[in-house]
Amino acid sequence: MKKLYYENPYIKTFETELVYQAADDKERVYAVLKETAFYPTGGGQPHDEGTLNGIKVVDVEEAEGEIRHYLERELEPSNSGISGKIDWNRRFDHMQQHAGQHILSAAFEELYGYKTVSFHLGKEILTIDLEISELPVRHAEEAERLANAIILENHPIEARWVSAEEASQFPLRKQLSVSEDIRLVIIPEFDYNGCGGTHPTSTGQVASVKILDWERQKKKIRVQFICGSRILTQLQTKHEITGNLSQLLNAPEQDLPSAASRLIENGKDLEKQLEAAKEALLAYEAKEMFTAGKEKCISKVFEGRSIQELQKLARLIASQSENADVILVNETTDKLQFVCARGADSESDMKSLSAELLQKINGKGGGNPQFAQGGGDRLMSGEDLLQYALRLAEQK
Known part of the structure; x- marks a missing residue:
């Protein structure tokens, strides 16, 4: 073909x-x-x-x-x-990206001897894996600078079919993976590389290279970068994002980091205040339930409460009544949850009670004689489960 x-x-x-x-x-x-x-x-x-x-x-x-x-x-x-x-836009994008990868890889190797061991051309970004364990910021900046200088100088990019013997005469950047039908992509006096990809005919058509980030992958460094038109696309996207953020935060672009930091700190303060308010409400709710509870067992059915809130509430009530037992049930759309606790002087076994409740709702849970919890399927109403729990508590 x-x-x-x-x-x-x-x-x-x-x-x-x-x-x-x-x-x-x-x-x-x-x-x-x-x-x-x-x-x-x-x-x-x-x-x-x-x-x-x-x-x-x-x-x-x-x-x-x-x-x-x-x-x-x-x-x-x-x-x-x-x-x-x-699809020419896709093809030329790949040509820009692939040639840009050759140039950047050659720049890393020429400046610092860093070898590229793998390459991936993704839909949005490119990556190369360098055979090193750390990449200093200055080295990344210098490699990017050299790559863009080579692009600006508009060197020719040649594709040449050669024999193995002819290939051995070139200073190849990496060992060839084939011994026949060898295709070299050459940027004279800068990069000589065996490659089967498509490339533009000059480095100037790559337009530019921009390193975005890098991270350690096992024992190698994976560099993320983009070339050519992708840089303009990302610049436009980032410009729109920063413009929207400037309006939302009512701050000019250069002040966005400090404005975001203030917003985050304010959010943390509000979260602390909200958490304190919730704790105060739970304490008040526990006091009300303890005061209202005349029987040995203080109980209630809730809807849509978090299990964490029920745990705190049960512990607060139990801490105020040394003799009382506490059974709280929570209903969700398709689940039932419960928490059982006892005061310091109560002899009730909450773990045993929990085990029997779990059998009724095909549930799972855990705990100890002082405090237990669980949840399962809504095979009955929350009120029915609570009444069953109260009858069990009376028998023990």
Whole structure:
């Protein structure tokens, strides 16, 4: 199969013939052509997209010595003539990103000897893994500076097919993974690299490189970056975000960090105040329930309370009455929860009581003789569960 994307990566449309179409083991329809300008996934670069006779190409893979164009639906079998159209924006973006990766990787290696051991071209960002355990900020800045200088100088980018013997004459950045059909991508006097991807014909077309961040991945450093038009896209996105934040925080862009810090601190203060208010309300609620409780067991059914609130409430009530037992039940849409506690002088076994309640609601829980809790399915009303608990408590 003739690979037009190697002959000219700037081809946007082409005419060819259908060899055959079939379906793979996942029942995905694909077409094999006499020649193609669609680049298949490989070497860290994603596949091209576009159309064949107006039908969308959703994936392109090289398998069993052929390039398979996966389609949204079958081509008309009566028409062997194929008109292909490449999604040029996607293709040129990949060309910019891939060439930018070559330049940045070469910059890291030339300045500091940092070798790139893997590369991934994602939909929004690119990553390279450097064979180092730490990346100083200054080294990242200097590598980015050199990469952009090479781009600005507009060096040619050459793609050349060579033999293994010819390849050995070049100062290759990494060892070749093949011994035949060797394709070198060359930026003269800067980078020599075996690569099967698509690239522009000059570094100036990459436009620029920007490192976004890096992190440690096992024993390597993963660098995140973008090139070319993606920088403008991210700049526009960030500009819109900072503009919205400026309005929301009523602060100019340069003051956004301090305005956000103040907002966070105020939020923390409000959370503390709210938590204190909740604690005070729980204490008041516990006192009211203790005062109102005439029986040995103080109990109540709630709706939609958190289990944490019930725990605090039960402990507060039990701490005010040394002889009383406390049973609190909470109803949600499809669950029942309960908390059992006893005062210091009570001899009731809350763990035993909890175990019997859990059997009634197919639940799970835990605790000890002083305090227990659990929850399960709403197989009865909260009031029915409470009444059952009170009868058990009276028997013990």
